[in-house]
Amino acid sequence: NAGVTQTPKFRILKIGQSMTLQCAQDMNHNYMYWYRQDPGMGLKLIYYSVGAGITDKGEVPNGYNVSRSTTEDFPLRLELAAPSQTSVYFCASRPRRDTPTMFFGPGTRLTVL
Amino acid sequence: AQKVTQAQTEISVVEKEDVTLDCVYETRDTTYYLFWYKQPPSGELVFLIRRNSFDEQNEISGRYSWNFQKSTSSFNFTITASQVVDSAVYFCALTKLAIYGGSQGNLIFGKGTKLSVKP
Numbered sequence: 701n702a703g704v705t706q707t708p709k710f711r712i713l714k715i716g717q718s719m720t721l722q723c724a725q726d727m728n729h730n731y732m733y734w735y736r737q738d739p740g741m742g743l744k745l746i747y748y749s750v751g752a753g754i755t756d757k758g759e760v761p762n763g764y765n766v767s768r769s770t771t772e773d774f775p776l777r778l779e780l781a782a783p784s785q786t787s788v789y790f791c792a793s794r795p796r797r798d799t800p801t802m803f804f805g806p807g808t809r810l811t812v813l
Numbered sequence: 814a815q816k817v818t819q820a821q822t823e824i825s826v827v828e829k830e831d832v833t834l835d836c837v838y839e840t841r842d843t844t845y846y847l848f849w850y851k852q853p854p855s856g857e858l859v860f861l862i863r864r865n866s867f868d869e870q871n872e873i874s875g876r877y878s879w880n881f882q883k884s885t886s887s888f889n890f891t892i893t894a895s896q897v898v899d900s901a902v903y904f905c906a907l908t909k910l911a912i913y914g915g916s917q918g919n920l921i922f923g924k925g926t927k928l929s930v931k932p
Binding site: 731733740741742743744745748758788790792794797800801802803804806807809 | 817822846848850856857858860863904908918919920922923924925
């Protein structure tokens with residue numbers, strides 16, 4: 701198993717540009733999450749999904765959108781990038797509602813200039 | 814509301830010293846889980862341990878040990894005989910798990926403690 705994979709690893713965007721951060725897992729996990737990590741601030745939840753076709757907002761959803769058309773993929777869309785979205789983005793997954801351990805992807809470092 | 818506090822922002826030790834990373838949590842749930850994750854300089858998040866609220870037994874894994882005390886809402890992490898490879902940011906995290914009511918299972922993270930182990 702490759703686990704949780706994320707692409708790209710690094711990206712620089714200009715203000716106002718859009719992009720999609722890709723996340724995939726090959727463990728057949730139902731639950732998937734997107735977090736952002738800002739320096740010295742821990743991780744904060746952007747969006748999550750409990751299964752294909754079902755998504756919901758987390759703590760900091762503004763400026764982002766997600767979709768979950770398959771169990772494996774959970775892309776995060778940034779529309780009209782802003783400097784405040786400069787961060788490291790982590791995707792994570794866990795198998796079922798009663799299994800709490802979350803496994804993280806390697807992260808995407810995004811800079812918006 | 815749930816909250817995790819890691820009061821130590823940065824700790825610096827010399828190799829072979831013992832070091833304890835503190836974690837204090839707040840929750841009104843009776844069933845919850847606590848975690849420690851390691852983030853080395855390469856950036857990935859590595860799962861270290863999970864503890865549920867019904868199991869207060871301390872755990873030891875090699876040079877790592879964890880002390881869970883519900884009475885003080887703490888879940889501290891001790892590294893014995895630290896090594897340079899232990900240098901990383903360590904995160905404590907909390908989640909509730911409502912088996913019956915359903916939960917998104919979100920992890921609430923502390924802000925992390927940066928540990929530097931010098932040779």
